[in-house]
Amino acid sequence: xxxxxxxxxxxxxxxxxxxxxxxxxxxxxxxxxxxxxxxxxxxxxxxxxxxxxxxxxxxxxxxxxxxxxxxxxxxxxxxxxxxxxxxxxxxxxxxxxxxxxxxxxxxxxxxxxxxxxxxxxxxxxxxxxxxxxxxxxxxxxxxxxxxxxxxxxxxxxxxxxxxxxxxxxxxxxxxxxxxxxxxxxxxxxxxxxxxxxxxxxxxxxxxxxxxxxxxxxxx
Ligand code: SF4
Ligand code: SF4
Numbered sequence: 001x002x003x004x005x006x007x008x009x010x011x012x013x014x015x016x017x018x019x020x021x022x023x024x025x026x027x028x029x030x031x032x033x034x035x036x037x038x039x040x041x042x043x044x045x046x047x048x049x050x051x052x053x054x055x056x057x058x059x060x061x062x063x064x065x066x067x068x069x070x071x072x073x074x075x076x077x078x079x080x081x082x083x084x085x086x087x088x089x090x091x092x093x094x095x096x097x098x099x100x101x102x103x104x105x106x107x108x109x110x111x112x113x114x115x116x117x118x119x120x121x122x123x124x125x126x127x128x129x130x131x132x133x134x135x136x137x138x139x140x141x142x143x144x145x146x147x148x149x150x151x152x153x154x155x156x157x158x159x160x161x162x163x164x165x166x167x168x169x170x171x172x173x174x175x176x177x178x179x180x181x182x183x184x185x186x187x188x189x190x191x192x193x194x195x196x197x198x199x200x201x202x203x204x205x206x207x208x209x210x211x212x213x214x215x216x217x218x219x
Contacts, residue, residue: 006062016061018101024093031055037081037091047071051081051091058094067102071095073111113140123177126167130160 019025037051044050048069049057057066066072075095082090102109117137121129134151138144154160167173 006057006060006065010064011061012063013061015063015066016058019058019094019097022097024090024097027087027089028055028058028094030087031059031089032087034086036084036086037089040080040084042078042080043074043076046074051075051094055089055091055094066098067105067107068109070109070111072098072102073109073115113137119177123173124170125164126170126173127165129164131162132164134160 020028031052033052033056035050035052037055038044041047041051049065049071051071054066054069054071072095075092077092077096079092082092085091099112099115103112114137117133117140118128121132121136125132134144138147151160155162
């Protein structure tokens, strides 16, 4: 994939500080770009930016590039990078920290579809069901049709059970989801308010200038 050159003006120190202040941020400045995380990652070949690059981009405050990369959504949270990083950085947790920021910023990535399907299956059943995951994801991603022969072969070998395992009581789980949704809505609301305030500022300044001109003219 051809990548655009990164320009110094793309740097956003507010975003960098926001990430560095989170529970995973403390060690991020110590990354020495050794690449052990990339060597450990089973899906780095599918990512726009490898975990090593993503950590560096956070250090530089490249907000737009970080939040719109597919890396944070492709990560399978296998934790290989986190257990092997010699500096104790946790790229896995970094991905999980960046996802809600991207959502709150209104950045939609097509790779988020699987996350949405996975969350809805867990929310409704309390447990992951391979059959539900694959069938629902296939409805949102037409390219999955190519995987049909593979899926049928798995079914024939009993590797894709049709049975759906449900938790007896999902009440506590529902409460957790509600809390998460509420916090996401709150973040989006706060962002909208900030943006409205930003729009208002130049108008208010202009109105004040006009008022001042009128007063000057009367004098
Ligand atoms: S393994 Fe750790 S120190 Fe090495 S590049 Fe990855 S995040 Fe940086
Ligand atoms: S946790 Fe994510 S980034 Fe780290 S090795 Fe696994 S898939 Fe790659």
